[in-house]
Amino acid sequence: MKKKKSIIIAVIAIIAIAVVLSFCSRNQSVAPMVRVKEAETGDIQSWLSTNAMIESSDVKNYYGASGLKVKKVYVEVGDTVKKGDIILEYDLTDLIAAVEQAEIQYENALLNRAELISQKKQIEEDMADLEAEILRLDGSSDPQDLATLQALIQKRDALKTVSDEQIKLMDNSVALAKIGLDSARARLDEVRDGLVADMDGTVTALNAEEGAPVMTQPVAVIQDMTRLKGVIQLGKYDAAKIQLGQRAVLEYSDKTYEGKISFISPAATRSMAAGMTGQETSLMAEIEIVNPDAALKIGFDVDADILVGEVRNVLKIPVECIKYDKAYNTSVFVVENGTAKLTPVRLGLQSESEIEVVEGLKQGDKVILNPSMDLKDGMAVVVEGAEQ
Numbered sequence: 001m002k003k004k005k006s007i008i009i010a011v012i013a014i015i016a017i018a019v020v021l022s023f024c025s026r027n028q029s030v031a032p033m034v035r036v037k038e039a040e041t042g043d044i045q046s047w048l049s050t051n052a053m054i055e056s057s058d059v060k061n062y063y064g065a066s067g068l069k070v071k072k073v074y075v076e077v078g079d080t081v082k083k084g085d086i087i088l089e090y091d092l093t094d095l096i097a098a099v100e101q102a103e104i105q106y107e108n109a110l111l112n113r114a115e116l117i118s119q120k121k122q123i124e125e126d127m128a129d130l131e132a133e134i135l136r137l138d139g140s141s142d143p144q145d146l147a148t149l150q151a152l153i154q155k156r157d158a159l160k161t162v163s164d165e166q167i168k169l170m171d172n173s174v175a176l177a178k179i180g181l182d183s184a185r186a187r188l189d190e191v192r193d194g195l196v197a198d199m200d201g202t203v204t205a206l207n208a209e210e211g212a213p214v215m216t217q218p219v220a221v222i223q224d225m226t227r228l229k230g231v232i233q234l235g236k237y238d239a240a241k242i243q244l245g246q247r248a249v250l251e252y253s254d255k256t257y258e259g260k261i262s263f264i265s266p267a268a269t270r271s272m273a274a275g276m277t278g279q280e281t282s283l284m285a286e287i288e289i290v291n292p293d294a295a296l297k298i299g300f301d302v303d304a305d306i307l308v309g310e311v312r313n314v315l316k317i318p319v320e321c322i323k324y325d326k327a328y329n330t331s332v333f334v335v336e337n338g339t340a341k342l343t344p345v346r347l348g349l350q351s352e353s354e355i356e357v358v359e360g361l362k363q364g365d366k367v368i369l370n371p372s373m374d375l376k377d378g379m380a381v382v383v384e385g386a387e388q
Contacts, residue, residue, distance in 0.1 A: 052230030
């Protein structure tokens, strides 16, 4: 009998334990544990992160005089130059000879013109003398005079004066010779002082060798190392966020540099995409760097963050609270009296971690972080860390 009672007690205990476990299991499935964050008032900054290539704001490529040889090079890569410093000197032998030749051609043209005008004058004087003699003998009955008259007439008719067209052609020859001389002199004067820097800066490239002809590529590149800029390339979605004057922060190594958007290209460009799989379109913009130093080198690729939006004293919550439906409507779960309430919200500016709430919440509302797919409106929840 005692053994039978013990069995009954054991069965009742097992049933009680099963009921308790079932009740706990039901409570756990009905009231999941959630983490919450209170909606609070504060500031939000939205940053666009990209890369920037460091360039000089003032750079100039110097091209040498085509057809000339380099006589002497006065600079080396890395040299600091001032405006007016000589970069290189040309061999002027050929140009000087060209000027001398042009001077001779011009002088010959002037002599030829003077000779032609003298001939014209002499012919006109001879014709005047013949006309006067013919007029004197005209009407004479003396056979000798008649013979002389006939000879004078033949001589007059044989004379050919210099035409205006001939004078014009000679004037043109003189003019062309003068143009050639002026051009030769101008060419010499242009390069007589050599290739001269017209800005302060540092020589960053040099392609000139003494005794060698001038190359078609820039013989020297001078850049102002004290005025630097960051050049960025933006896709069509990021480009829509950029405006002139926006603050930018550049980071290289352990240093931070302040800047601002100073230029936005009026047109996008196409370039070959990485991997040669097609073309990509980008818009170029420039960041003026306010505090450059010697550590920031031209050609470096640095991190750049651009402040594209900022709001102050607004209601905000973590981005991970937001729930999107199929129509991209936004909502959050707010915990009220142990229940998750699905609340539509209208959003504003977003940063990487926070987002502005324009409508739908008030300060102090407890919003569920990372709501699960199983969480439903009106479902009982247990807030993590809350007293049970």
